Amino acid sequence: MSKENLGLLLGICDVLATMSLFLIERAHKNSVWITAVLLAVMASLSLSTVYVLLWAWLWHPSLAERIWRVSLVTVIALLFVGRFGIWVWPQPIPQERVSDSEIGIKFLRSEQHQLSEFNQFAHQLTLIVALLRNDSIQGQRSDYAAHVVYLDANDNEVADMGRGLWLPSIFSSTMQFTSGITRLLTVFALNNGKLAKPTVRRQREMISAGHAATFADIRAEPFDREVTSVRIRLLTERREPITFRLTVQSSEGKISLVRRE
Numbered sequence: 001m002s003k004e005n006l007g008l009l010l011g012i013c014d015v016l017a018t019m020s021l022f023l024i025e026r027a028h029k030n031s032v033w034i035t036a037v038l039l040a041v042m043a044s045l046s047l048s049t050v051y052v053l054l055w056a057w058l059w060h061p062s063l064a065e066r067i068w069r070v071s072l073v074t075v076i077a078l079l080f081v082g083r084f085g086i087w088v089w090p091q092p093i094p095q096e097r098v099s100d101s102e103i104g105i106k107f108l109r110s111e112q113h114q115l116s117e118f119n120q121f122a123h124q125l126t127l128i129v130a131l132l133r134n135d136s137i138q139g140q141r142s143d144y145a146a147h148v149v150y151l152d153a154n155d156n157e158v159a160d161m162g163r164g165l166w167l168p169s170i171f172s173s174t175m176q177f178t179s180g181i182t183r184l185l186t187v188f189a190l191n192n193g194k195l196a197k198p199t200v201r202r203q204r205e206m207i208s209a210g211h212a213a214t215f216a217d218i219r220a221e222p223f224d225r226e227v228t229s230v231r232i233r234l235l236t237e238r239r240e241p242i243t244f245r246l247t248v249q250s251s252e253g254k255i256s257l258v259r260r261e
Helices: 003-026 032-054 063-088
Strands: 105-114 126-134 143-151 157-161 165-167 174-176 182-191 194-208 211-222 229-235 242-251 254-259
Touching: 032 063, 105 182, 105 242, 105 254, 126 242, 126 254, 143 182, 157 194, 182 211, 182 229, 182 254
Parallel strands: none
Antiparallel strands: 105 126, 126 182, 143 157, 143 174, 143 229, 165 182, 182 194, 194 211, 229 242, 242 254
16 A cells, blocks of 8 residues: 555544544543543544655655654644644533522421321321421422431530431432422421430331231430430532521420521
């Protein structure tokens, strides 16, 4: 094969490699490794094409002029490949950070409910739940997990619940917030009128002869010292946690939660 034909073949391969990288980038399928490999192939083919084709027109110039021409064309080829590489190099996807006010999830109030309202097979247990609602214009489709931290009067941690219990489905550790829909997060259980940590216990219940089903039941786990406030952190991917600090208040024998500003 003549040098001219070899140079033409290398040039066609170089164009194909360039088009492949361009189409991969347009389809958003490129990665750092794919881009780096294809750019290395492009650079090799470009320089090979230049060096092969240069011999067809570098017979008569002096050695110094040959070196100058080869160096000039090499720099131009590398600059082209480098500029093209900068254009198609995959950019990192910025993480979305949305503030509390933009998301619009707010603490409304606390309420007391009986566990039997949500599970007819559960035993009688009074729960104190926090009512949260997304009041933003656009509904949020992210799943939020709740981390509940129980604090004493000195703001020292007494206990925590890594994944809060959402009602009515306490099997689920996450909740999806849609605009205008109020969600119920279990914060406390009452054990003989005293605050306790709600914990989930799964139990089997017989429905009919030969058939059994598993239901989630909540038990009250006593604290080793008095809890005066809680910190609720709503967690989801690619967003800052939403934090609520709630103070425990007791009035006329009824315990409620009030947000601390």
